[in-house]
Amino acid sequence: MKARIAAVLAERKRNPITRILRYQYEGKTVYYQSAPCCDQFSQVFDTKGRLICNPDGGITGKGDGKCPDFEKNKTNEKLVWQDPR
Template identity: 50%
Template sequence: MSYQYNGSLVFYETVGCCDQYTTLYAADGKVLCHPDGGLTGRGDGQCADFAKARTEERLVWQDPR
């Protein structure tokens, strides 16, 4: 998925299963943070407001399996 977050285009990558972090990337591919997932489900705490602050959700790619 892509979003606007803090005035910038970002890409959010989910994971398939079980206690793994999701990843939020800047438009240039730099890892910004891990908004959720992990053992607590709260990510790494570096972008705790992502779920509330994101806008302009767009599907970029979906695995057809």
């Protein structure tokens, strides 16, 4: 997580700002990192930092199709970090 945050802070400020949220999904803790802009993918990672899926974004706005039920089935949202700039 620290490496992800450092990478965001090393870039110019994004609009909208980057947010990392924690959820429960399919019985596991996962982290959602918002997309930097427009047609780019947001990302969902497991607790070890491995990419699980891109639930939204892209040209269709529906992500990569690997977790089409993420929006409907995620629970226990908690803001972990957002760009303070």
